Amino acid sequence: MDVFDQGRFTVVADPAGAVFSQWQARAFPGAGRFNDPGTLGWTELRTPDPQGALAFYPAVFGWTVSDSAHFTHWGVDGADFGGMKQQGDEERARTPAHWLPYFTVSDTERTAAGALSAGGQPLAPPAHIPGGPWVATLRDPQGARFGIHTP
Structure with missing residues (x-):
């Protein structure tokens, strides 16, 4: 579908x-920033079929x-932007395969508290991944799931 020009x-x-x-860019190139506070910083595929995903996404x-x-x-080109985790039976029963966007924030705990108050x-509450970022996952008032992370 075209979005005007x-x-x-x-x-x-x-x-x-x-x-x-x-997205195929024309007048609007798309996201120009990545991993800055307030922008997309990571995206994660949750799937029951990781082998199928490994065949699909690199080929496409x-x-x-x-x-x-x-x-x-x-x-x-070797610069990581996301990841993939296999869904367990419990998660698959609640949620179909999906992509989960993570937005970069300067303080995961403060941002999570602000999201809850809104x-x-x-x-998943704020937690530190050993050797990695602070992360939390949330649902907005309309039900959309998203993550936040502090690199």
Whole structure:
């Protein structure tokens, strides 16, 4: 679909049903900032089929993949921008496959408290990932899930 002279977009789903959008720039190039406070800083695929995702996304977008014992990272030319976690049975029963955006914030605890006071709901409280960022996941008053992180 065209968005006036700004660009084109489409909404699609991967083979496991995780929905995402694609943007083809014209007059509006898209997001010009990444990982600055208040901007998108990470995105995570939650899927019941990680092997299918590993076949799909690199083939479609040319993403690079790096794995650790517990986590898969997505990248472009080796620069990581997101990751993937397999959904367990309990999560799959509550939530279909999905992409979870994380927004960069300067203080995860303060931002989570502000989101809760504005009507949000906690999904996972602020926590420190050893050797990594502070993270929290929330739901906005309309039900959309998102994460916040402080690198």
